Amino acid sequence: MRPFFVCLSCRRIQACMPYLPMHQMKTNFHFTGEDVNLSVLKHRAYNLRWAMVPEGVIPLTAADPDFPCAPQIREAIMRFTDSGYFCYGPPEGYAFFRESVARFFSEKRKVNYSPGCIMAVDSAAAGIFMTCQAYLQSGDEAIVFDPIDFLFRHSIEAVGGKAIPFPVPMDPKGDLDFELLEKLAGPKTRMICVCNPLNPTGKVLNKNELKSLVEFATKHNLLILSDEIWSDIVFEPAVFTSIASLSEESFKRTITITGFSKSYGLAGLRAGAVLTPDEDSFSRIMTASGHQSTVHGCNSLGQVAATAALDECQEWLSAFLSHLSLMRNKAVSELNAMPGISCPAPDGCYLVFPDIRATGLSPAQLQENLLNQAKVAIVPGLPRWFGDKADGHIRICFATSDEILSEALHRMKNHLNTIL
Amino acid sequence: MRPFFVCLSCRRIQACMPYLPMHQMKTNFHFTGEDVNLSVLKHRAYNLRWAMVPEGVIPLTAADPDFPCAPQIREAIMRFTDSGYFCYGPPEGYAFFRESVARFFSEKRKVNYSPGCIMAVDSAAAGIFMTCQAYLQSGDEAIVFDPIDFLFRHSIEAVGGKAIPFPVPMDPKGDLDFELLEKLAGPKTRMICVCNPLNPTGKVLNKNELKSLVEFATKHNLLILSDEIWSDIVFEPAVFTSIASLSEESFKRTITITGFSKSYGLAGLRAGAVLTPDEDSFSRIMTASGHQSTVHGCNSLGQVAATAALDECQEWLSAFLSHLSLMRNKAVSELNAMPGISCPAPDGCYLVFPDIRATGLSPAQLQENLLNQAKVAIVPGLPRWFGDKADGHIRICFATSDEILSEALHRMKNHLNTIL
Numbered sequence: 001m002r003p004f005f006v007c008l009s010c011r012r013i014q015a016c017m018p019y020l021p022m023h024q025m026k027t028n029f030h031f032t033g034e035d036v037n038l039s040v041l042k043h044r045a046y047n048l049r050w051a052m053v054p055e056g057v058i059p060l061t062a063a064d065p066d067f068p069c070a071p072q073i074r075e076a077i078m079r080f081t082d083s084g085y086f087c088y089g090p091p092e093g094y095a096f097f098r099e100s101v102a103r104f105f106s107e108k109r110k111v112n113y114s115p116g117c118i119m120a121v122d123s124a125a126a127g128i129f130m131t132c133q134a135y136l137q138s139g140d141e142a143i144v145f146d147p148i149d150f151l152f153r154h155s156i157e158a159v160g161g162k163a164i165p166f167p168v169p170m171d172p173k174g175d176l177d178f179e180l181l182e183k184l185a186g187p188k189t190r191m192i193c194v195c196n197p198l199n200p201t202g203k204v205l206n207k208n209e210l211k212s213l214v215e216f217a218t219k220h221n222l223l224i225l226s227d228e229i230w231s232d233i234v235f236e237p238a239v240f241t242s243i244a245s246l247s248e249e250s251f252k253r254t255i256t257i258t259g260f261s262k263s264y265g266l267a268g269l270r271a272g273a274v275l276t277p278d279e280d281s282f283s284r285i286m287t288a289s290g291h292q293s294t295v296h297g298c299n300s301l302g303q304v305a306a307t308a309a310l311d312e313c314q315e316w317l318s319a320f321l322s323h324l325s326l327m328r329n330k331a332v333s334e335l336n337a338m339p340g341i342s343c344p345a346p347d348g349c350y351l352v353f354p355d356i357r358a359t360g361l362s363p364a365q366l367q368e369n370l371l372n373q374a375k376v377a378i379v380p381g382l383p384r385w386f387g388d389k390a391d392g393h394i395r396i397c398f399a400t401s402d403e404i405l406s407e408a409l410h411r412m413k414n415h416l417n418t419i420l
Numbered sequence: 421m422r423p424f425f426v427c428l429s430c431r432r433i434q435a436c437m438p439y440l441p442m443h444q445m446k447t448n449f450h451f452t453g454e455d456v457n458l459s460v461l462k463h464r465a466y467n468l469r470w471a472m473v474p475e476g477v478i479p480l481t482a483a484d485p486d487f488p489c490a491p492q493i494r495e496a497i498m499r500f501t502d503s504g505y506f507c508y509g510p511p512e513g514y515a516f517f518r519e520s521v522a523r524f525f526s527e528k529r530k531v532n533y534s535p536g537c538i539m540a541v542d543s544a545a546a547g548i549f550m551t552c553q554a555y556l557q558s559g560d561e562a563i564v565f566d567p568i569d570f571l572f573r574h575s576i577e578a579v580g581g582k583a584i585p586f587p588v589p590m591d592p593k594g595d596l597d598f599e600l601l602e603k604l605a606g607p608k609t610r611m612i613c614v615c616n617p618l619n620p621t622g623k624v625l626n627k628n629e630l631k632s633l634v635e636f637a638t639k640h641n642l643l644i645l646s647d648e649i650w651s652d653i654v655f656e657p658a659v660f661t662s663i664a665s666l667s668e669e670s671f672k673r674t675i676t677i678t679g680f681s682k683s684y685g686l687a688g689l690r691a692g693a694v695l696t697p698d699e700d701s702f703s704r705i706m707t708a709s710g711h712q713s714t715v716h717g718c719n720s721l722g723q724v725a726a727t728a729a730l731d732e733c734q735e736w737l738s739a740f741l742s743h744l745s746l747m748r749n750k751a752v753s754e755l756n757a758m759p760g761i762s763c764p765a766p767d768g769c770y771l772v773f774p775d776i777r778a779t780g781l782s783p784a785q786l787q788e789n790l791l792n793q794a795k796v797a798i799v800p801g802l803p804r805w806f807g808d809k810a811d812g813h814i815r816i817c818f819a820t821s822d823e824i825l826s827e828a829l830h831r832m833k834n835h836l837n838t839i840l
Contacts (some may be wrong), residue, residue: 040503047508068504077721081497083460084488086468086688086725088681120554122542122690122716129715154713200650261508268506268541268720293574296542299719300464300688301497305506 002235029070029319033403036066044268059127063351065265065399069305070316073264075420076308077301089300093273097303101258101273104310109231113243113256113275117282120298120306121289122227124259124272128154128193131255131274134288135191136161140189142225143184146387147200147353152227153387162283164189167389170180170355171344172203178212192222194243198201198232200353200386200395205373207246214243214250219366224254229272230349232263232317234290235325238347244277254275255285260302262350263317264309271302298418327398328404332344334409335396341418350399353381357392361420366394374415376408418420429436434800447626449490449739455652458485464688474733478828479797483771484620485685485819487835489725490736493684494612497721501780510662513540513693513712518721521678521693524730531649531665533695538700540726541709544649545581548613548744549575551675551694551770553645554583554708555611558789562611562645563604566618566807572613572647574809587809591764592623598632605640612642614663617650620773620806622766624658627666634670636664640721644674649692650769652683652737655745658767664697672697675705680722682770683737689723709809744770747818747825754829755816770819773801779840781833796828805836 041050048061068074092098097113106112121127128151136142138160144152146165153163164184168176194213196205205213215226226243234240244254254273261267276282290296309317328345331352333344340359343352356366363380369374379385381393398405435768459468488494518535526532541547548571556562557570564572566585573583584604614633614634616625619831625633637644646663652659664674676695683689696702710716729737748765751772755763759778763772776786783800790796799805801813818825 022433037503037505040505041507044505044509045507046510047714049507051507051510054677062508064508069506071504074501074504077501078498081501083457084491084494084685085460086489086686087461087469087471088464088482088484088687089464090466090471123714125713125715126710129710151713151715155715171544174451265504266506266716267508270717270719270768290549292547293571294467295542295571295575296716297690299542299722300691302719334599384448390793 012129013390024297030093030110030298031067031320031323031401033401034050036401037068041066042114047267047339048379049275053377057371057375057377058404058411060396060398060400060408061377061379063262063349063397064267065350065398066401066404067215067265067399068312069159069265069322070309072312072316073266073305073308080301080304081323086300087330088294089303090298092286092298093118094300094303095297096309100307100310101275101349104213105242105275105333105345109242109245111242111251117276119274119276119279119282119289120303121272121285122263122296122298123229124257124261125151126296127259127272127274128152128225128227130133130285130289131257132156134163134285139188139276140190141186141187141188142193143181144193144387145195145198147390148195148387149199150194150385152225168198168201168203170201170353170389170393171346172201173344176209178216181216185216190218190224192217193225193227194258196231197234199230199349199350200351200381200390200393202349202351202353204347207241210243210246214246214253217253218249224250226254226255227257229257229259229262230262231323233324233350234348235245235328235346236341240348246276246398260309264305265284266302266305266309269299269302270373271298271303273306280298305400319380324399327400327402328352330402330405331396331398331409333415338413338416340416350397352396352398353393354396355392356394359416363392363394369419370412370415374411376411377413441735449736451487451740451743451821453821455488456821456824457488461486462727467687473797477791477795477797478595478824478831479812479827480816480818480820481797481799483769483817483819484687485684486772486821486824487685487740487819489685490729490733492736493686493725494730496724496732500724501722505708506720507558508608508714509717509723511717512706513718514720514723517727519732520727524731525662525695527634529662531662531671537695537696537698539694539702539706539711540723541692541694541711542718543690544569544647544677544681544715547677547679548572548645548647549578549695550705550709551578551645551677552579552581557835559604559608560610561608562613563601563609563619564807565615566617567700567801567810568807569619570646570805572615585807588623589811590619590620590621590773590809592767593623594765596629596632598636601636605636605642609640609642611645612637613645613647615647615650616663617654617660617768619650619769620771620810621712621802622769622771622773624654624668624767627661630661630666631662634666634673637673638652638669646674647692648679649677649679649682651678653741653770654768655766656749660768664695675701680729683740684725684733686722686725689719689725690721691726693716744819747820747822748772750822750825750830751794751816751818754833758833758836760836762825770817772816772818773813774816775812776814779836783812783814787838788834788840791836794831796831
């Protein structure tokens with residue numbers, strides 16, 4: 001006999017929502033060490049994180065939070081699961097998801113997308129990939145920032161295109177060099193890829209920079225591929241602006257990509273969205289997606305979770321951001337106090353990307369030393385992951401508790417003080 | 421204040437598994453009309469089913485059951501969701517999933533795959549697609565049965581290959597013509613695609629046929645791509661055999677694909693598996709998959725659901741199969757009693773594929789008439805969906821309750837009796 005439940009509010013058996021543990025109720029988002037469940041993370045957190053590092057090592061690696069998702073997301077999944085139906089969904093995504101994404105962009109990003117031009121996809125990465133499939137031919141060129149996460153270059157090259165690096169400042173406060181950018185455009189250039197906020201440097205592009213990018217794209221008749229997966233993770237006084245929101249011109253030139261892994265900790269549920277300006281571009285990307293044939297698509301619970309995130313978890317997200325802001329300050333100040341490390345403060349992303357050249361070690365050497373001797377895992381700034389300009393840097397994710405971050409930074413500091 | 425729950429067995433608040441409604445407890449798998457929740461289906465069942473047909477129409481269309489999934493699957497999803505962690509999973513799939521698939525194949529299919537050579541994928545369709553990406557070059561030929569579901573041809577053509585149709589009998593009891601098959605192999609032939617049981621005719625290949633297919637593949641040095649997504653849905657006395665289980669030769673030549681949508685009603689969770697004979701073929705398909713870059717992958721809850729299905733739902737599956745067997749008998753006998761319809765009994769799949777040529781109507785005409793006048797939706801045997809031999813046939817899915825199936829067949833019979 002399995003256990004079943006009675007609701008303490010209404011006294012009915014069976015007919016209520018699944019329970020919520022008290023410590024995860026809405027009023028109590030503290031993001032403390034107690035909220036981090038290491039025994040679960042050690043079984044579930046891959047991509048260089050807890051399930052992949054030796055016992056005793058603290059991973060500050062993949063950009064994935066150490067905290068569980070908001071309780072509203074768990075509840076939404078349980079409610080949907082309760083009826084037991086996981087039928088074929090619509091290839092373009094459920095209407096409730098597309099409407100929620102449209103509402104969010106209208107209210108929070110000041111840009112009006114039609115739900116009919118929004119597609120649920122199997123991660124932001126999939127959205128970037130299928131946009132490149134839809135818009136690039138073999139031999140076409142696309143401009144990508146350097147440094148930047150490898151996904152743009154990977155997707156461009158996978159469809160036979162060429163990624164043209166646009167060097168950007170390592171300091172998030174530094175200015176883009178638009179004269180240099182101008183020299184990169186040629187007859188084969190079809191697209192400019194924007195990652196805003198910028199992983200790994202944490203730069204948040206301001207309105208003037210975005211306007212100049214739109215002017216550049218317009219002059220050369222380029223598509224703008226705007227990866228906004230980090231757009232919620234922005235630290236005051238920096239302000240995020242969706243490039244599509246700037247003007248009619250920017251709207252019609254832009255394919256916007258978003259996802260739910262960074263803000264809400266849902267990487268494993270594999271949900272993202274592609275937002276297109278019109279039916280033509282929507283149908284072009286839909287054709288490339290493999291959704292119509294059922295080869296690919298976004299699973300139903302991923303859409304349920306993402307919808308709950310957008311509709312019900314903005315308060316949770318604010319609390320998460322407040323915590324992240326403290327962690328950013330701690331990471332930056334402690335890293336700058338370590339010998340050989342220089343760490344500008346990011347304006348966005350829960351990542352720092354310090355310059356480690358003064359340690360005399362390569363990123364790969366420092367990574368190995370930290371892993372073996374300090375028991376801290378970090379991501380080396382390898383050119384194949386982040387572009388040529390990333391060399392001499394390491395990437396550290398600070399989306400964890402104060403306790404874990406403090407311990408990891410303490411270990412790093414001791415190690416560097418010992419060897420330098 | 422949200423409701424929370426106390427367990428009636430242990431009296432503790434909060435610490436138990438989510439509840440199960442009594443009518444869905446394990447002892448009660450009846451697959452009656454009461455188990456079909458039309459109000460949910462009308463919101464969730466796409467791919468030509470309840471959410472896509474006009475009010476009052478009964479859809480016997482996409483091969484997706486009208487019943488909710490087994491309660492053990494719901495529980496497993498809720499247990500996994502309870503901790504709130506949806507981290508990045510491993511690109512090849514969670515170990516628990518890969519081990520469960522390996523165990524199932526060893527016990528039920530008599531073929532020993534190493535868990536390390538099994539990949540979790542975003543649907544059986546995705547598995548077929550990435551195998552074609554991994555093994556076919558532009559200009560390569562692959563043999564596909566005719567009639568057959570469009571996915572093989574679609575995947576072969578998407579990578580620049582050519583699908584060579586191998587006509588097979590429309591009657592599931594009919595024999596394969598191996599002399600004809602021999603004539604189809606040429607210098608560019610790289611692969612033979614096997615869908616067993618065969619959608620749409622319901623043929624279950626017997627051991628002798630499978631052995632002859634292996635001989636043919638060996639003689640011409642072909643890869644065997646074996647889509648076994650229907651392998652649980654086989655009606656006695658027919659017996660399913662995995663082609664990889666026949667011999668060492670068949671094992672090493674075969675990539676086996678499976679999924680969980682047909683047997684367990686999980687299409688919307690998008691989970692499947694690719695089973696490869698060795699590390700080389702595993703790594704070749706992994707490279708093609710886009711999983712390492714996170715562009716694609718199988719979501720964590722899909723893997724959780726599939727694992728519960730294989731480990732805990734075999735009793736549920738037997739009950740489902742018993743019900744399906746009754747529905748098959750009903751569909752076949754009632755269809756054969758309708759004017760102009762000739763319907764052989766399928767040995768596998770919950771589909772019938774009757775010949776409707778004697779009605780004088782094309783499949784598309786009959787589809788339209790049935791939809792508009794009889795309020796029943798069926799799938800026309802269009803060559804683009806099922807191959808050239810499918811013309812003159814319609815496909816009907818009978819994975820529903822006796823009540824719904826009887827009503828739909830009654831409407832069809834009345835309609836045909838009126839017009840013929």
